[in-house]
Amino acid sequence: xxxxxxxxxxxRISPYKARLAxxxxxxxxxxxxxxxxxxxxxxxxxxxxxxxxxxxxxxxxVLDVKPSALKVHEVRVDDGPSLKRGKSRSKGSVHxxxxxxxxxxxxxxxx
Numbered sequence: 359x360x361x362x363x364x365x366x367x368x369x370r371i372s373p374y375k376a377r378l379a380x381x382x383x384x385x386x387x388x389x390x391x392x393x394x395x396x397x398x399x400x401x402x403x404x405x406x407x408x409x410x411x412x413x414x415x416x417x418x419x420v421l422d423v424k425p426s427a428l429k430v431h432e433v434r435v436d437d438g439p440s441l442k443r444g445k446s447r448s449k450g451s452v453h454x455x456x457x458x459x460x461x462x463x464x465x466x467x468x469x
Contacts (some may be wrong), residue, residue, distance in 0.1 A: 359373050359431075359467050359468065360421050360423075360467070360468050360469065361431060361465050361467050362413055362414075362416045362417035362420055362421055362428075362465070362466045363413055363416065363463065363464060363466070364409050364410070364412035364413035364416055364463075364464050365409075365461070365462065365463050365464075366405070366408065366409045366412075366461070366462040367406050367438065367461045367462075368419070368439075368455070368459050369459060369460045369461070369462060370459055371401060371402055371405060371440070371458075371459075371460055372458045372460070372461045373435050373436065373437050373438075373453050373458060374447040375400070375401065375402050376402035376405065376406065376460045376462070377402075377435045378400060378402060378404070378431045378434045379395065379398060379400045379401075379403040379405075379406050380406060380434075380435050380462075381404030382394045382395060382398055382403065382432060383395060383406065383410065383430050383433055384433055384449070385429075385430065386429070386430055387424060387426070387428065387429050387430070387469075388414055388417075388425050388426075388428035388429065388430060389425060389428075389465055390411075391410060391430050392407065392410055392411070392414075395407040395410065402435075403416055404460070406433070406462060406464070408466045409462045409463075410430075411468050412464075413464040413465070414466065417466050417468075421442040421468060423468050427468055427469050428466045428467070428468065428469070429464075429466065429467050429468075429469050430464070430466060431465045431466060431467040432463070432464070432465040433465075434461070434462070434463040435461070435462055435463075435464075436441060436460065436463070437458070437459075437460065437461075438458070438459030438460050438461050439459055440456040440457060440458050440459065441456070441457040441458075441459070442455075442456060442457075443455040443456075443457060444456065452453050
């Protein structure tokens with residue numbers, strides 16, 4: 359099998375929220391996955407859609423196949439580094455806030 363992949367790093371969304379959108383596209387054809395992400399109202403859906411489009415473009419140029427022949431082989435959402443911030447609390451203390459980031463990996467295979 360031949361594979362094409364795309365990676366997007368340091369996306370400012372929590373991995374938990376992005377994995378909800380990633381579940382919509384697992385095991386589907388590339389066109390169906392693109393349609394699912396277009397119709398979803400999740401922020402992670404928009405961000406994963408960009409990565410999926412990039413993987414489709416990579417497959418067209420490198421593997422020379424049509425998008426209709428592609429299937430989503432693997433979707434992975436990994437943790438990225440967290441931005442550490444603080445919010446003031448009573449008695450001069452600080453409550454930590456972690457602004458999480460994610461790394462997306464989309465792998466497509468030829469059918």
